[in-house]
Amino acid sequence: MAKVRGQGMAAINYPTGMNLGGDPSQALIHASTTGNFIISLSSTDLGQGLKTVIAQIGAETLGVPFDTVIIDTADTDTGPHCMGTFASRATHRVGNAVMMAANEAKKALLDVAADELEASPDDLELDGNGSIVVKGVPDRSISVIDTALAAHFKHGKTIAGRGIYMKPKSEVDPLTGEMDPDSTEAHACTVAEVEVDTETGEVKVLSLKSAYEVGQQVNPALVEGQIVGGALMGIGHALYETTNPYYPAIDHGPLNFSDYLMPGPAELPEMESVVLEFPSSNGPYGVKGVGEMTANCPIPAIVNAINNALGVRITTLPVTPEVVLRALEERRGPSQSNLPIANFPTECSS
Amino acid sequence: MGANVLEKAAEKKYRVVGQSVPRRDGMGHVTGATKFVGDVHYPGMLHLKMVRSPVPHAKINSIDFSEAEKVPGFVRVLTHRDVPKNIYTILCLIGVGPDDEPVLAVDRVRYQGEPMAAILAETEEAALEAVAKVKLDLEELPAVFDVEEALKPGAPIVADTGVNYFIYEGHHCRRVRYGDVEQGFAQADFIVEETYNTKPIEHAPTETTGCVAKPEADGRVTVHTNTQALYFSLDNTALILQVPFQKLHFVGGTVGGGFGGKVDVITEPITTLAAMKTGRPVKFIYSRVEEMQVSSPRSAWRLKYKDGVTKDGRIVARQITSYADAGAYNRHTPYAVTKHAANVAGPYTIPNVHIDAHCVFTNHTPGSAFRGFGVTMASFAIELQMDKIAATVGLDPWEIRFINAYRNGDVRPHRKVAEDVTFIETMQAAAKLAGHDLPEHLLAMNSWDRNGGQHG
Amino acid sequence: MAAKVVSFTLNGRETEVMVKPLTTLQVVLREQLGHTATKTGCRQGGCGSCTVLLNGEPVLSCLLPAEDVAGQQVTTLEGLTPIDGLHPVQSAFFDHYAVQCGYCSPGMILTTKALLDRNSTPSREEIVEAISGNVCRCTGYTAIIEAVEAAAQALKGGQNGR
Ligand code: FES
Numbered sequence A: 001m002a003k004v005r006g007q008g009m010a011a012i013n014y015p016t017g018m019n020l021g022g023d024p025s026q027a028l029i030h031a032s033t034t035g036n037f038i039i040s041l042s043s044t045d046l047g048q049g050l051k052t053v054i055a056q057i058g059a060e061t062l063g064v065p066f067d068t069v070i071i072d073t074a075d076t077d078t079g080p081h082c083m084g085t086f087a088s089r090a091t092h093r094v095g096n097a098v099m100m101a102a103n104e105a106k107k108a109l110l111d112v113a114a115d116e117l118e119a120s121p122d123d124l125e126l127d128g129n130g131s132i133v134v135k136g137v138p139d140r141s142i143s144v145i146d147t148a149l150a151a152h153f154k155h156g157k158t159i160a161g162r163g164i165y166m167k168p169k170s171e172v173d174p175l176t177g178e179m180d181p182d183s184t185e186a187h188a189c190t191v192a193e194v195e196v197d198t199e200t201g202e203v204k205v206l207s208l209k210s211a212y213e214v215g216q217q218v219n220p221a222l223v224e225g226q227i228v229g230g231a232l233m234g235i236g237h238a239l240y241e242t243t244n245p246y247y248p249a250i251d252h253g254p255l256n257f258s259d260y261l262m263p264g265p266a267e268l269p270e271m272e273s274v275v276l277e278f279p280s281s282n283g284p285y286g287v288k289g290v291g292e293m294t295a296n297c298p299i300p301a302i303v304n305a306i307n308n309a310l311g312v313r314i315t316t317l318p319v320t321p322e323v324v325l326r327a328l329e330e331r332r333g334p335s336q337s338n339l340p341i342a343n344f345p346t347e348c349s350s
Numbered sequence B: 001m002g003a004n005v006l007e008k009a010a011e012k013k014y015r016v017v018g019q020s021v022p023r024r025d026g027m028g029h030v031t032g033a034t035k036f037v038g039d040v041h042y043p044g045m046l047h048l049k050m051v052r053s054p055v056p057h058a059k060i061n062s063i064d065f066s067e068a069e070k071v072p073g074f075v076r077v078l079t080h081r082d083v084p085k086n087i088y089t090i091l092c093l094i095g096v097g098p099d100d101e102p103v104l105a106v107d108r109v110r111y112q113g114e115p116m117a118a119i120l121a122e123t124e125e126a127a128l129e130a131v132a133k134v135k136l137d138l139e140e141l142p143a144v145f146d147v148e149e150a151l152k153p154g155a156p157i158v159a160d161t162g163v164n165y166f167i168y169e170g171h172h173c174r175r176v177r178y179g180d181v182e183q184g185f186a187q188a189d190f191i192v193e194e195t196y197n198t199k200p201i202e203h204a205p206t207e208t209t210g211c212v213a214k215p216e217a218d219g220r221v222t223v224h225t226n227t228q229a230l231y232f233s234l235d236n237t238a239l240i241l242q243v244p245f246q247k248l249h250f251v252g253g254t255v256g257g258g259f260g261g262k263v264d265v266i267t268e269p270i271t272t273l274a275a276m277k278t279g280r281p282v283k284f285i286y287s288r289v290e291e292m293q294v295s296s297p298r299s300a301w302r303l304k305y306k307d308g309v310t311k312d313g314r315i316v317a318r319q320i321t322s323y324a325d326a327g328a329y330n331r332h333t334p335y336a337v338t339k340h341a342a343n344v345a346g347p348y349t350i351p352n353v354h355i356d357a358h359c360v361f362t363n364h365t366p367g368s369a370f371r372g373f374g375v376t377m378a379s380f381a382i383e384l385q386m387d388k389i390a391a392t393v394g395l396d397p398w399e400i401r402f403i404n405a406y407r408n409g410d411v412r413p414h415r416k417v418a419e420d421v422t423f424i425e426t427m428q429a430a431a432k433l434a435g436h437d438l439p440e441h442l443l444a445m446n447s448w449d450r451n452g453g454q455h456g
Numbered sequence C: 001m002a003a004k005v006v007s008f009t010l011n012g013r014e015t016e017v018m019v020k021p022l023t024t025l026q027v028v029l030r031e032q033l034g035h036t037a038t039k040t041g042c043r044q045g046g047c048g049s050c051t052v053l054l055n056g057e058p059v060l061s062c063l064l065p066a067e068d069v070a071g072q073q074v075t076t077l078e079g080l081t082p083i084d085g086l087h088p089v090q091s092a093f094f095d096h097y098a099v100q101c102g103y104c105s106p107g108m109i110l111t112t113k114a115l116l117d118r119n120s121t122p123s124r125e126e127i128v129e130a131i132s133g134n135v136c137r138c139t140g141y142t143a144i145i146e147a148v149e150a151a152a153q154a155l156k157g158g159q160n161g162r
C-alpha cells in the first residue's frame, strides 16, 4: 500500500590494470601468404569481447581491413605469455602489446612494399582497404597480399612483429603505504531512483542514469554491454545476492539458481548512460578500461536512494526486505528519531 | 592541459577503433558452434568428483574408502599423499606467501566444502556414488566466522602461521599513513563515524568452473580449461605437480562468464595429476552446487569510517579500519586488500588519511577475485559515508562530492600524483543526464584547474 | 534396469539411441550424439541453458528423461541453424550484441524461437515472461529483449538471414 520513492547518487573512480604492475602481456603478429595478419596471444575472452577489440586495435595500427586480422588465442604452445584477463587489464595491456607488434610488422610490410614500388617507405601509407599507396599518388599502389607474397617468395623476408607491455612492479612501503596502485583512472557517476514498499520491505529500482568516463572506447556497443550487464549485477548485489544469507553464520547457503536470487529481466529499471572519452596517457589509443567497474557505482547509488526514500541509514548489503523492515522499525523507535538523512526531495506515490 | 586533452579527443580519426564492429565470436555463439570446456569429450575419459568436508572446521581422524572402491566403475582415489607439492598459494608467482592451502586436506579441514580426496571413475554417476560412500571420521573443532572475533585473543586459529591475519611485511594489516589524522580531527567541526557491512557474493557465471586434462603420446599433458589466466594456471599446476613447465600445454580462451571467479587454479592441478596417474583423459567440472558454495565468493567486508569534516564541507581527516573476510586461505585476498587500501579513501583529496586494512582468516569458504577487486565494497562504503557527511554538515550530496573531488596533480594518500582524472566532468555529465540542475559554481569546476572556471 | 532403444526425430532426422534408464535428454544429446550446443549451466532446472524444443515447445533437457521423447520431435540449436546464413532469431541476437560469453545463448535463442512461433507480436512483458527462466549473467537482458523484438519484426516482414 505505502510506496515511497527516493533518489540517490554515487560517484566513483576505478583504477584499471593490475594495480601493482609487474604483469606483462605479449603479442606476436605475422602476415601469412593469404593476406591475413595473425595475432597470436594467450589471452582469454570472458564474454567482454577481447577477441573483437584486440582485432580492432591490430587492424587500426596495421592499417589493414578488420576482416583480415585473425586472432589466434589462447594456447600456451602458440601464444606468447599473458598474465590473464582480470583487473580490467586485458584491453589496456594486451592492446598496448598488439600496437607495438603491429607497428613492427607494419614497418616490415612497408619496407617490402617500398622495394616493390621503388619508393621510400616513408612515402607509403596503408589505405585501410588492403592496399599500400604512395602518398599523393593513388595509382602507384600494391595490395597487402601481393606485398606478403613478394616478401615470402621473392625477397625471402618475414612480415612480423613482436610486442610486449609491462608496467614495472611497484613495491608497497609497509609503513606509509606509498605505492603506484593504478595504470589509469576511469570514473562513473550514477543517479538511482527507487520505490520502496514500506509494508513488504521490497525495493524496486525504477531508473539508473549513469555517466561513464572510460578513455577511448574501442567498441562502443561492447562498452554499453558492460555497462548494462554490470548495472544489473549491481542491482543484484545491492538488493538480493549472497551465498551466506545469515552471514557470518553459514547456514542456509543457496545451492541453485532458485535460492540464489539474482535480478531477472523483470527487474530491469529504466537505464540510460552517457560515455565520456578522455584518452588515458598510457592506454592503447587512450583506452582506460571498463569491465570491472560497472557494478560499483549502481550499488551505493541504489542504497543511498533507499535511505533517501525511507529517511533511514541502512549500512549493510544486500538490502533485503528484512533489512528494510528492520530499518523502518528502528526509525520508529524513540531513540533513533533524529537520524540525519540525505536531503534529496522525497516524494510519496500513494 | 585540460584543453589539450579535449582537443586530442576531438581530432582523433580512427578507422576501426571506436567503431561498433560485430563480435568476433558472435557467430559461434548464436549457432552453438562455440566450444566451451564442458563440450570437450574424449573416448575413455574419466570423471573426477571431490570428497568434501561437511563441516567448517575439523580434525581428520581417518577417511575410509573401502565401500567407495566397491562401486562399479570406480577407478582410483587421490589423496594429499599423491600431490607432490600439496600446500600452495596461487600468488606465489608474484611473491605473495607463505603457501597455505592444501590441494587436498591433510589432517584438518578449515571450511565447509574443502576438498579432502578426489575420486576417479568411469562415469560421473559412479564417481558421485563412490563419493557418497566414503566414510569420514572427523573431530569437529570450534570455528570462527566473524572477522573481528577471529582477531581476538583466544579465537580458534585458522591459519598455520598461528595468527588469523595475513602478515604484510611484518604488520598485521596493510597500512596507509598520510598526514596526521589526529591533527585533522582537531581541526574538524564534525566527526562522522559509521560501520559498513557486506556479505559474500557469488559470481554465478552460467558456465561452471572446470577443465579436461589429456595425456599426450609425447608425454606432455594438454589441459583444456576455462581459466581467466592461462599461464597463471599452467605455472601453478606445474609447481604443485612438480613437473617441468614444458610438460604442460594449456588451451582455453573461451569462458562462459568469469567476473573473477575463474582465476583460482582450482580444478587444473588435481585433474592434471589424475590424468598423469591414470594415463587417461580426465574431466572435472564443478556442479552448480559447488559453484554456489565451494567456489570462492566476493569476500564479505566490514569497513569502519571516522571522518573529520569542517562546516563548509571539507573532509580534513579520514581514518578507516577495514576487514576482508578471506575465508580459510589466501587465494587472491591479500592482494585485493592492498588494492583496497590504495582506494578506500575514495576519489577525494583529503590531507590526513590513516588506513588499516586487514586480510582476516575465518572458517568461511575462501574469498577471491571478483569484478571490482577490493574496490567494489570500498566504493559502496565511501559513497554511503559521503551521503552521511552531507546530511551531517547540511549540504547537498552533489556539493559535498564536488568540494572534495580529487583532481589532476593532487597527491593521493598512497602518494602517487593523480593523473587521467575526470571525476568532476563525470559527475557533471551524470547530473545533466538525470535532469539534476547543478548550481553554477559546481558547473564551473573542472579536473585540471583547482581555482578556475574554464578548462585550460 | 536395462538400457533400451529410443527413437525420436532430432532436427528433422530419424535418430535411434541406446538409453540407460533415467538418463536425461541433455546427456544423450551432448555425450552420446555430440550435440553440444545444448548447455549444462546447472543440471537442476534453474538456468535454462539446456533448453531444447520438444514438438516446438521449450523444455529443459536436464530434467527430461530421454525415454520420454520417444516418437517425438526434438530441435536443438544445431537444428535451427540453416545451411546458409542464420535463422532470423540468430541474426537478431548477433546484430544486437545479445551475446556476450555466449553460454546462455543457445537456450535463449530456442526459447525466443518458441515464443515467436506462438506469438508473432509479443509485448515487452510477454518477452520478459518468456525468457524469465533463462539466466544470463553477462548482458543485463536489455540487448536480449531488443533482439527478440527485432526478430519478431524480421519474421513478420518475411525476412530471413541477415
Ligand atoms: S542446465 Fe537445465 S536448467 Fe540449467
Ligand code: FES
Pocket: A047, B206, B256, B257, C098, C099, C100, C101, C102, C103, C104, C105, C135, C136, C137, C138, C139
Ligand atoms: S551472455 Fe553470458 S550468460 Fe548470457
